[in-house]
Structures are given as structure tokens and as C-alpha cells.
Amino acid sequence: MRLRSAFLFTGLGALAFSVAALAQGDPIKQRQEAMKAIGGSMKVLGEMAKGVKPYDGAAAEAAVGRIHDSIDGFTDLFPEGTEMGGETEASPAIWDKPEEFKADAEALKAASAAAKPEVGKGLDALRASLGSVGGACKDCHQSFRIKKD
Template identity: 90%
Template structure:
């Protein structure tokens, strides 16, 4: 039984590595996965902040941690030549104004870093953090995202 488990875990590990390696070769897919992680985490935090879901400090910390982790290095996922292709909502402004794009991403990173040690301390703290984190998301999306219908 142990041998079978070892093979199962080895196989699952190899599969996970293959998926990760594939994603590493495709910056469009990588940035979409990062945005999905950030969006899912914002949904979790927003639902807690609005009272749709009960507040859970550990879940709030985990969600904010995913945002902080996902935004790190995010702007590196927009190299020249990835403006087109895939099902992307990336605006051409990303490549036209890379410094502004980086500043917006850095603003989210800073807001998430400041909120990370705090969001687990209570619902009121989470709600206060959502303004800066959500505002950073909104600012970047207004300038650098093309919303598809």
C-alpha cells in the first residue's frame, strides 16, 4: 500500500510540475492565473466584509496572502510581443505606459503588504483594509484593462 501511495504522490507531483512548467512558458496564461487568484481572493474578502460570509481571520489572512504573492513580479508577465493572443483583457496602455502600470501594481503590492498582518485581527480591520486594496485594483483596471462583454 505504501508503494502505491508513493507512486500516486510521485505521479501527482509530476503532473503538477508539468502544468507549472507549461504555465511558466506562457506569460499570458501566467498573468491570467495571477488575476484569477487575486480576483478569487478579493471575492472572499469582499464577501466577509459585506457580511455575505462569516468573518474568518485565518481565511482573510490566506486570501490577502494570495493577493500579495500573486502581485509580486506581476508586471514581468507582460513582455513585448504578448500584447495580442490568447483571450486577454490587457490594454495596449500596459506597453505604452509601463512605468505607470508598474506603479499601479506596486500600489496593490504595498496595500496588500500593509493589510496582510492586520486582516486577521477582526472584521472592522478587514473592512478598513478593503478600501486601499480594492482601490488599488480599481485604479489599475481603469487604466490598464479592457473589459470584454
């Protein structure tokens, strides 16, 4: 089971990388792909934490690793001039308060770095770590995301 999960997540990671490579040069598409990777990883972790899916330590570690890797350099995907266009949910606050936006991204990076060695230690450790990772996501989304209908 663990080996199959590792192969699945390796394949998903390669797919995400391929899609991101196609989006290269388009920061809106790049940041959307990064957010999809983070969202997909949070879904994996959340389903395990809620008991919807069985706990798998290797899959949990891989998911947290993808969050950490996806947020690295994320704020660079918001250059001036990309405030509008595409189907972006980026709030103008990103460009109005870039230091706060970077601080929120760094908070997610730190939370995911701290969670990675913990989530593989069992379901209780996953649940305990998920709060800080999810909280960092929520904080940023509340300040810097416009939810489209």
C-alpha cells in the same frame, strides 16, 4: 473552523500553483492565472466584508497573502509581443506606459502588505483594509484593462 479554512486555502493555493506551473512559458496564461488568484482572494475578502460569509481571520490573512504573492513579479508577465493573442484583457496602455503600470502593481503590493497584519484583527479591521486593496485593483483596472463582453 479556522483549521478547516486554513486547509482549504492551502489546497487552493497549491492548485493555483499547479495551474500556474502548467501555464509556465505562456505569459498570457500566467498573468491570467495570477489575476484569477487575486480575483478569487478579493471575492473571499468581499464576501466576509459584506457578511455573505462569516468572518475568518486566518482565511482573510491567507487571501491577502495570495494577493501580495500573486502581484509579485506580475509586471514581468507583459513582455513585448504579448499585447495580442489569447483572450487577453490587457490594454495597450501597459506597453505604452510601463512605468505607470509598474507603479499601479507596486501600489497593490504595498496595500496588500499593509493589510495582511490588519485583516486578521476582526471584521472592522478587514473592512477598513479592504478599501485600500480594492482601490489599488480598481485604479489599475481603469487604466490598464479592457473589459471584454
